Amino acid sequence: MNAPSDSALLPVEAQIVRDYLDASMKPDPELAATFVADDVDITFTGGRKFTHPSGPTGFNAMRYSWVKKKMDRFDVAAGPEGTVVYSVGTLYGEWPDGTPFEGNRYIDRFEVRNGKIVKMDVWNDSAERILIRMNIEA
Template sequence: MNDRAQRDLQAVKDYLDASMMPDPVRAAQYVNAAFVCRFTGNRVFDTPSGPTGFNAARYKWVKKRIERYDVMPGENETIVYSLGYLYGEWPDGQAFDNNRYVDRFVVRDGLIVETDVWNDSAEWILDPSCARQ
């Protein structure tokens, strides 16, 4: 991995660390002014506080168990995928774990320009039997 891709990967790691605290103010240090986040259900946010607010309504609390990063350096940008599982509690206090997620980041000049977020939460909310281990 080249130096630029390594720096861009670190920006994603730092952003995710801040986002999971949650600390959207710190997470904003790692995003470009043109940042766009396309969240589950095609919700679009332009700051890290958007997903944080959405998660606060959807979960009592939620964290990521990151399994791996896939990094694809390009000529002018780096694409980083973060893959793993969500765990936490629903608003009613019911615990959950092993909720698959994939985040895709586009990073330019060490700052996140865009991200796409997918996970199983909506399916689990619609049919809780999907979440059974």
């Protein structure tokens, strides 16, 4: 199911993901933690593993001055591991030196079971963009 980002039209599992992402972008990792299971498995860009939303928040604080997500859509499907929700869109914000950026593609994959996020996988183009900023062709 392809669901628009209008919160009123989102399936419950996609709304949980949306609320998690909104809290993460404040950033408020403790509020974000209320949307995840106690044993959540988060795999962030580059294969970094975290067990709490504070992990990605801390990593992002080193990579960006600030960063937000423009959530274009949520794709939702039932699966044997629960409901799978993909959030697809772009990142925008500022690099540590204050240079603004936008249009940085991302895709996040979530597994939602019993009203909680149990697994999250994150991919985006930031590493490629950092290489380009360093004049290193990827």
